Amino acid sequence: MAKINGNEIRIGNVLEHNGGLWAAVKVDHVKPGKGGAFAQVEMRNLRNGSKLNERFRSADKVEKVRLEQKDQQFLYETDGMLTFMDIETYEQIELPAELLGDCRPFLQDGMIAVIEFHEEEALNARLPQKVTCKIVETEPVVKGQTAANSFKPAILDNGVRVMVPPFVGQDEDIVVNTETMEYSERA
Structure with missing residues (x-):
């Protein structure tokens, strides 16, 4: 494990702090008028899901944990638990489904x-x-609506509501960014 300074913490980093493993969810670098700068870090415990807000000064040293990543296939969900299978060993x-948070509706059968x-x-x-995803409901295209940055609401096949450009119609497939929950492009 590597030690990093408090001002080097980024979103997604996994830290060993107070005897637990925490993922940095939100990081704000604050420079107050008086005193030294610090990083205000919102963290989520990876084992029990609890949240913690902590301040780290640039002089503070934090253990950054490196997690091993494996591609696994989603099989099914039962009683709030998601079952994944290792595609090499079939283990x-x-x-828990709440690990995915707002991204949960985007999980599809067989997805890696x-x-x-x-x-x-x-x-x-x-x-x-x-x-x-497929659009199941949206407003029809309005002719002559050419204003830049105009978007209209659309409901996807998984029930998620996103804003799409006016040229995208019902029953079309679109690509959605799961990190920002926004329209990316036509499929």
Whole structure:
């Protein structure tokens, strides 16, 4: 494990802090008028899901943990637990569905997700950055509407509501960025 300074913490970093493994969810670098700068870090515990807000000064040293990443295929969900299978060894693991948070509706049958392990313990799951979805409901195209940056609401086949450009119609496949939950392009 590597030690990093408090001002080097980035979103997605996994830190060993107070005897637990924490993922940095939100990082704000604050430069107050008086005193030294610090990083305000919102962290989520990878084992129990609790949240913690912590301040790290640039002089503070933090243990950065490197997680082993494996591609695994999503099989099914039962009682709030997601079952994934290692595509090489066919071993199956279960992870709680709330790990995915807002991205949960984008998980599709047979999808390959990246599962992060720490010493053989599965801790986290990440979906592909871009997922293809079908639009089931949106407003029709209005002729002559050419204003730049105009978007209209659309509901996807997984129930998620996104904003799409006016030229995209109903029953079309689009690519959605799972990190920002925004329209990316036509499929």
